[in-house]
Structure formats: C-alpha cells, structure tokens
Amino acid sequence: MGGLSKKIFQIQTISAVDNQERLLLDSGNLLFKRQGVAAGPNQERLTAEAIMQIYRDIGYDAVGIGPLDMAGGLDFLQTGVAEGFPWISANILGENKQPLFPQWIKKEIQGVQVIITALSAPPPQLFPGVTVAPWESILPQLLPQLTTENTNPFIILLSSLSTEENRLIAEQYPAITLLLGAGQHQRNASPQLINNTLVTQTEKQGQYQGILEITLGKQRTWGQDREKQVADLQNRLGSLNWQLQRLEKKSANGTSDEKYASTIARLHKDQEKIKSKLTSLQDTIAQEQSPGALSDQYQCRFIALKKNMPNDVNTDKILQNLNRQVRQLHKLPHKLQTADSKEPFSPGHDLVGFRVCDSCHPTQTEFWQSTQHANAYTTLVEKEKNLDLECLPCHVTRDLFNTSDQHLAKESLLSFPSELQAVGCEICHGEGKKHSINPEQFKMVRLPGKDICLTCHTPEHDDNFDYETKIVPVSCPAG
Numbered sequence: 274m275g276g277l278s279k280k281i282f283q284i285q286t287i288s289a290v291d292n293q294e295r296l297l298l299d300s301g302n303l304l305f306k307r308q309g310v311a312a313g314p315n316q317e318r319l320t321a322e323a324i325m326q327i328y329r330d331i332g333y334d335a336v337g338i339g340p341l342d343m344a345g346g347l348d349f350l351q352t353g354v355a356e357g358f359p360w361i362s363a364n365i366l367g368e369n370k371q372p373l374f375p376q377w378i379k380k381e382i383q384g385v386q387v388i389i390t391a392l393s394a395p396p397p398q399l400f401p402g403v404t405v406a407p408w409e410s411i412l413p414q415l416l417p418q419l420t421t422e423n424t425n426p427f428i429i430l431l432s433s434l435s436t437e438e439n440r441l442i443a444e445q446y447p448a449i450t451l452l453l454g455a456g457q458h459q460r461n462a463s464p465q466l467i468n469n470t471l472v473t474q475t476e477k478q479g480q481y482q483g484i485l486e487i488t489l490g491k492q493r494t495w496g497q498d499r500e501k502q503v504a505d506l507q508n509r510l511g512s513l514n515w516q517l518q519r520l521e522k523k524s525a526n527g528t529s530d531e532k533y534a535s536t537i538a539r540l541h542k543d544q545e546k547i548k549s550k551l552t553s554l555q556d557t558i559a560q561e562q563s564p565g566a567l568s569d570q571y572q573c574r575f576i577a578l579k580k581n582m583p584n585d586v587n588t589d590k591i592l593q594n595l596n597r598q599v600r601q602l603h604k605l606p607h608k609l610q611t612a613d614s615k616e617p618f619s620p621g622h623d624l625v626g627f628r629v630c631d632s633c634h635p636t637q638t639e640f641w642q643s644t645q646h647a648n649a650y651t652t653l654v655e656k657e658k659n660l661d662l663e664c665l666p667c668h669v670t671r672d673l674f675n676t677s678d679q680h681l682a683k684e685s686l687l688s689f690p691s692e693l694q695a696v697g698c699e700i701c702h703g704e705g706k707k708h709s710i711n712p713e714q715f716k717m718v719r720l721p722g723k724d725i726c727l728t729c730h731t732p733e734h735d736d737n738f739d740y741e742t743k744i745v746p747v748s749c750p751a752g
C-alpha cells in the first residue's frame with residue numbers, strides 16, 4: 274500500500290503533462306493477496322474497500338475482475354459496481370447463464386469507438402450457482418455482437434487468463450486490437466504483435482506503470498515500429514562498412530590473397546542488398562504516412578515507480594482513514610475476530626522470547642539490543658502501525674524455521690506477548706524452548722541462512738539487501 278499513493282500521484286502527473294485523452298485500465302487482481310478472505314469486518318476487506326475508493330476517485334475507466342478480486346465474494350464486487358466502480362467481466366455468469374457484471378464498457382476517443390471488455394480466470398473455488406465460462410465459449414458470441422453494433426471499434430480485452438491463453442486468443446481473434454494481461458506470475462514484457470492483436474502485460478501489483486501511447490488511425494491494424502526497423506538496417510550497414518574498410522586496408526598493405534578478395538566481394542553484395550531494403554522501407558513509410566492510409570501506431574513505456582515521488586493527497590487521506598479503521602477494529606476484544614480463524618497463537622508454541630535467552634547469553638543479548646531488530650516493533654508503534662496485520666509479520670518474532678507458522682491465523686499477531694514484539698533471537702536461531710531447558714542436548718541454529726533474512730528483507734521492503742554485507746552488523750559476538 275505504501276507505493277500506491279506515489280503511483281496515483283504519478284498517474285496524475287503524467288495525465289496532466291501530456292494532456293492527451295487517456296484511458297486508465299487494469300486487468301485485475303488488485304484487491305486481495307490471497308484466496309478465501311474471511312467474511313465480516315476485517316483488515317483485508319477494509320483495505321480492499323480503500324483500494325476501490327482510490328481507483329474510483331482517480332477515475333479508472335475499466336477494471337477486469339481477476340481471481341484474487343473474487344476472494345471476498347461476488348457480493349463485495351457487485352456492491353462496488355452499484356457504487357460506481359467500473360468492474361467488468363464477460364465470463365462470470367449466474368444461474369441462468371446471464372452475466373453477473375457488465376461485459377463491456379464503451380468510450381469514444383477522438384471519434385473512435387473504444388470498447389473495453391474483460392475475461393476472468395476462474396478462482397480455485399467457485400461460488401454456488403456461478404460459472405466462470407471459458408473464453409472459447411464466450412468470444413464467438415461476444416465479438417460479432419461488438420463489431421456489428423459499432424462501426425470499426427477499437428476493442429480492448431483485459432484478461433487475467435494465462436499468457437498461453439492470451440496468445441491463443443490473439444491468434445484466433447484479430448478483431449481484438451489490444452490485449453492487456455494481468456496474470457499472477459507475469460512480468461513486464463514489451464508489447465508483442467500477435468497476428469493483429471497487440472498483447473501487453475505489466476508486473477503484478479506493479480512496481481511499474483505501463484503506459485501505452487496510441488495514435489488512433491482509420492484502420493484497426495497496427496503500424497510497425499518503423500523507426501526501429503530503419504535503425505536496425507542502418508546499424509547493419511554501419512558494421513558492414515567498417516568490416517569492408519578494415520579488409521580493404523589490409524589488402525592494400527600487400528597481404529592480399531584470394532580469400533580477402535572473395536570476402537570483400539561478398540560484403541559489397543550484402544551492402545547493396547541492405548541499401549535497397551532501406552530504400553524500399555523508406556517508400557513504405559512515405560506511403561503509410563500519406564493521408565487516408567493511417568493505421569494505429571503505438572509506443573510503450575514502463576515507468577518505474579520513483580521512490581522520491583510525492584504522495585497523492587487524496588490517496589493519503591483514504592489510507593489514513595483505513596489505518597484508523599484498522600486500529601479501531603483491532604482494539605476490540607480479540608475474541609471477536611478470531612471466531613472464524615484457525616488456532617489462536619499460544620506462546621506455548623516453542624518460542625520463549627529474548628528474556629529467557631538473556632539469562633544465559635547476556636553478551637549476545639546486549640549486542641542484539643543495540644541492533645535495529647530489537648526496535649522493529651517500536652518502529653511500528655511510532656508509526657501507529659502496530660495493529661496493522663500488513664506490517665506485523667516482519668516486525669515481530671515468529672518461528673520462521675517451522676512451516677506450520679505460516680498457517681497461524683494472522684490475527685494472532687495482535688496478541689503476541691511483549692517478549693516477542695521485536696525481531697528477536699529466535700528469528701535467526703530458531704525456537705528456543707527445548708534448548709533453554711537442555712542446551713547441551715538441543716542445539717540452536719548457529720548461523721541463519723540467507724533464506725531466513727529474505728523472508729522479511731524482500732525487494733519491496735529492502736531493495737538492496739545483500740546477505741554478505743548485512744550479516745556482519747547482526748552477527749552476535751562470541752563469549
């Protein structure tokens with residue numbers, strides 16, 4: 274969420290600067306991070322509501338429904354639609370096979386009908402009475418409808434389907450002019466022209482903002498990237514010239530033999546070929562630029578989110594309000610929210626906290642207290658984020674060596690005892706209950722591996738984590 278405010282600021286500056294008509298689109302998976310979000314008021318739902326408000330306020334034109342968006346139930350999304358959020362999906366169908374969401378949204382840009390539609394990937398668990406129809410059954414009906422009702426439309430498909438499915442769709446349906454993918458495992462990739470469909474994708478929950486500049490032409494066919502083609506040919510010509518010069522100099526120096534002569538002749542031939550390609554390419558470009566022959570042109574940029582961007586004021590307000598709601602929610606007696614969650618945390622789990630270790634390892638404990646890890650929870654308190662389930666997992670002591678820890682209900686983080694409110698000893702050395710009773714028999718992990726650090730020092734929270742360097746200032750001294 275930290276980056277969201279900067280991202281919104283960036284979108285607004287870009288729109289303000291170039292003053293072009295623009296569409297703000299997202300292919301989905303923006304609300305939740307996992308499937309099966311519990312019912313009732315909880316932090317995940319409050320966060321999802323805040324995200325919807327932010328996207329609505331900045332004026333998103335259409336957002337496809339991804340499987341992760343469905344994690345809070347379909348009512349949640351339908352309420353969003355009722356409140357003006359532009360969710361679309363052509364293939365989420367109800368009992369009578371009727372679409373449950375708007376299947377497309379129509380906009381007019383520079384006199385061109387732009388139609389945005391969306392295909393959702395099915396979530397792992399379906400809802401009773403709901404089907405997420407396969408694209409093979411939806412597109413053959415939908416596309417003819419869109420192309421007959423509108424003249425020469427520019428059709429954009431927002432898709433949370435797999436890269437492979439997107440490719441098949443692009444191959445089979447040239448009527449789709451632009452396909453924006455949003456798979457869960459995709460990375461930024463420059464747009465690819467498949468048949469007549471331009472296929473793009475941006476990284477999930479973006480560190481990047483994808484910007485596609487499109488010059489709308491009269492035809493719904495894509496222009497080629499002529500500048501690049503010209504540059505490529507010119508480069509090849511340049512390197513040929515260089516090789517020729519070198520060889521000609523050598524043969525002039527008297528080293529000439531048959532071999533040089535034939536190579537020089539071949540290079541001259543290649544040179545002629547490329548020159549004539551270049552001329553005909555320039556003719557094509559001239560034709561394409563003549564009036565009446567204009568096709569759609571595009572340019573694609575990915576703009577990295579800058580760390581030093583200011584925050585967007587409105588977004589910050591919404592996020593502050595979210596923080597207040599979350600604190601309020603988590604101040605309630607804890608039983609209320611753990612009703613539907615798994616095991617509540619009990620310190621009887623084999624973590625004992627740093628005070629127990631201190632009794633036998635005062636030197637290391639004193640050292641640890643001088644590191645930032647000892648302050649990790651206090652840092653959250655200072656930011657009023659100590660009741661935030663998004664922050665707690667990396668600012669307290671959990672048992673990272675034991676995978677069952679991952680199944681602990683997140684809410685249990687709220688009731689951690691004070692000796693675990695820090696990135697404590699057991700984060701790096703493993704749970705210490707047995708060792709504290711019988712240190713000779715039960716050994717601790719001496720040197721924590723890189724994997725342990727990376728659980729928290731993720732690129733998102735520490736973009737220059739280097740194990741070799743950062744292990745030094747946290748290594749407890751002997752003695």
Ligand code: HEC
Nearest residue numbers: 652653656658661663664665666667728729730731734735
């Ligand atoms: C995935 C683990 C992770 C999560 C989740 C996380 N943090 Fe951190 N946080 C870190 C790590 C690692 C550092 C140390 C990074 C560094 O200093 O290089 C850190 C440092 C900080 C710092 C001190 C350094 C700074 O950037 O000013 C603050 C404040 C902070 N986190 C607040 C938060 C808040 C607020 C949240 C929840 C919105 C949060 N963190 C969620 C891992 C996490």
Ligand code: HEC
Nearest residue numbers: 627630634637638641697698701719720747748749751752
């Ligand atoms: C961020 C990780 C980290 C934390 C947190 C941490 N340690 Fe360590 N500790 C290390 C590393 C690294 C070493 C050095 C291991 C080596 O070089 O073999 C070490 C070494 C030790 C040793 C062995 C010293 C020796 O060589 O005889 C003890 C005992 C120890 N730590 C106890 C503690 C205690 C107690 C705490 C909490 C108060 C703590 N550690 C917190 C990383 C950590």
Ligand code: HEC
Nearest residue numbers: 625629630633698699702705708709712713716717718719
């Ligand atoms: C009752 C005293 C006692 C307590 C409590 C205790 N230790 Fe130890 N610890 C020892 C002794 C003794 C050794 C040396 C064992 C050996 O050399 O066989 C040791 C060794 C270690 C080592 C080196 C690796 C090893 O197992 O030999 C680490 C790391 C360590 N302790 C961490 C901790 C941490 C973290 C805690 C708290 C969770 C803790 N200890 C609590 C007595 C204790």
Ligand code: HEC
Nearest residue numbers: 645646648649652667668696721725726729743744746747
């Ligand atoms: C449970 C999450 C967690 C784990 C695991 C973790 N850290 Fe950290 N680390 C943090 C947080 C949070 C901070 C920032 C604390 C603050 O400033 O409040 C931090 C700060 C640091 C810092 C000081 C700030 C900086 O980036 O220079 C170093 C160094 C560091 N960690 C190294 C490590 C190393 C090495 C490991 C693995 C042995 C490790 N950490 C494991 C959460 C973690």
